[in-house]
Amino acid sequence: MSELKTAEPPPALPRAADEPVNLNSYLRLCAVVFTIVLCTTGSMIYTSFLPHVGWPVKVTLILAIAVVNAFLVAGYLMHLLSEKKLIYTVLAFTVIFVIGLFALTIGATNDFPPGTATH
Amino acid sequence: MDIPYTIEARPDTGVYNAKLGIWLFLASEVMLFGGLFSAYILLRVGAAPDDWPHGWLDVPLGAVNTVILALSAITTLLAWAACKVRQFGKFKFFHGCTILLGLSFLCIHLYEYHDEWTHYEIRLTNGQFADGHLLEQSKDFDLAKKTGTVTLDGRIVENHADLMDLRNPRVPPAKPRELTVAAADIQKMDNYSPRHNTFTAIYFTITGLHGLHVLAGTLVISYFWGTGSRLWRRDPERFTNRIEVSGLFWHFVDLVWIFLFPVLYLT
Numbered sequence: 417m418s419e420l421k422t423a424e425p426p427p428a429l430p431r432a433a434d435e436p437v438n439l440n441s442y443l444r445l446c447a448v449v450f451t452i453v454l455c456t457t458g459s460m461i462y463t464s465f466l467p468h469v470g471w472p473v474k475v476t477l478i479l480a481i482a483v484v485n486a487f488l489v490a491g492y493l494m495h496l497l498s499e500k501k502l503i504y505t506v507l508a509f510t511v512i513f514v515i516g517l518f519a520l521t522i523g524a525t526n527d528f529p530p531g532t533a534t535h
Numbered sequence: 536m537d538i539p540y541t542i543e544a545r546p547d548t549g550v551y552n553a554k555l556g557i558w559l560f561l562a563s564e565v566m567l568f569g570g571l572f573s574a575y576i577l578l579r580v581g582a583a584p585d586d587w588p589h590g591w592l593d594v595p596l597g598a599v600n601t602v603i604l605a606l607s608a609i610t611t612l613l614a615w616a617a618c619k620v621r622q623f624g625k626f627k628f629f630h631g632c633t634i635l636l637g638l639s640f641l642c643i644h645l646y647e648y649h650d651e652w653t654h655y656e657i658r659l660t661n662g663q664f665a666d667g668h669l670l671e672q673s674k675d676f677d678l679a680k681k682t683g684t685v686t687l688d689g690r691i692v693e694n695h696a697d698l699m700d701l702r703n704p705r706v707p708p709a710k711p712r713e714l715t716v717a718a719a720d721i722q723k724m725d726n727y728s729p730r731h732n733t734f735t736a737i738y739f740t741i742t743g744l745h746g747l748h749v750l751a752g753t754l755v756i757s758y759f760w761g762t763g764s765r766l767w768r769r770d771p772e773r774f775t776n777r778i779e780v781s782g783l784f785w786h787f788v789d790l791v792w793i794f795l796f797p798v799l800y801l802t
Contacts, residue, residue: 521573
């Protein structure tokens with residue numbers, strides 16, 4: 417009797433749920449992130465009420481703090497710091513399109529039809 | 536029929552299908568809110584001097600909402616982590632907290648909307664402006680027939696610019712008092728609704744859209760907390776992935792607010 421040839425089993429696929437998670441380490445991480453978010457929110461408010469500081473400087477400072485805040489949420493809470501290459505590619509395209517969108521807007525700011533009265 | 540790659544990662548993408556799907560959806564959401572943010576910039580930069588409101592919104596309430604959303608993002612992450620370590624009780628607790636925090640955010644936002652909707656600006660026939668919250672209208676009040684009176688809790692100013700920049704150190708702080716204005720003295724009267732000016736229009740558009748996202752996220756999370764959690768008994772890994780996907784959406788909603796708060800309330 418001839419031996420039946422059986423197909424080799426497929427290689428085990430990585431299972432998303434197999435990544436080890438430690439609840440206590442997440443609790444510590446969350447405490448740190450929340451404390452920093454509280455501090456950054458407070459500093460944004462403080463900056464907005466600073467006297468003798470020009471509006472452009474205030475806006476730049478406040479948005480810089482907001483970017484730090486956003487990095488914390490995206491990087492640590494959304495796990496973007498350890499994400500797959502494909503997700504980074506999707507986000508890179510998104511960033512390019514958003515920059516294009518903002519560039520169009522900023523470019524249009526002073527683009528008036530001839531004869532338009534401006535203040 | 537089994538739906539493929541609900542748990543295990545696709546070999547070519549490296550992630551399970553729902554995760555790739557939610558990231559593509561979030562990318563489209565970035566474009567949606569990006570369009571509105573760029574519209575805000577265009578309107579803000581194009582506004583005439585002294586014609587863009589400053590300090591109109593309640594900063595403490597906005598700050599409380601920022602903290603609430605940040606806290607809810609954390610409870611969402613902890614709910615997912617609890618699923619990962621197979622502690623369903625803790626998942627229920629953390630996700631329950633997220634639902635309550637989401638509802639608190641919406642309640643505070645609705646309170647702010649109500650505050651703006653009952654806030655009136657009245658252009659008087661003598662050129663002055665009355666501004667404040669509506670206390671009452673007389674029963675015979677009719678602006679077209681010029682009959683009756685309205686009572687506001689507010690103030691009267693000479694220049695419209697004094698109403699625009701509430702943080703201007705040159706303008707003395709407002710001391711609200713009860714004002715009764717006859718309809719015959721009113722030239723124009725409208726509340727701080729979206730049609731009031733460009734700022735209120737873009738404010739209600741962006742925050743309204745964001746609020747709808749918060750509501751949608753709360754509904755989805757409530758489903759997974761309630762009847763949707765039956766999947767946990769049949770397929771805990773798939774359920775965990777669903778929690779991760781809904782959590783990514785919730786974090787995105789938090790991210791949008793991180794920029795909305797400073798842009799609308801502080802700058």
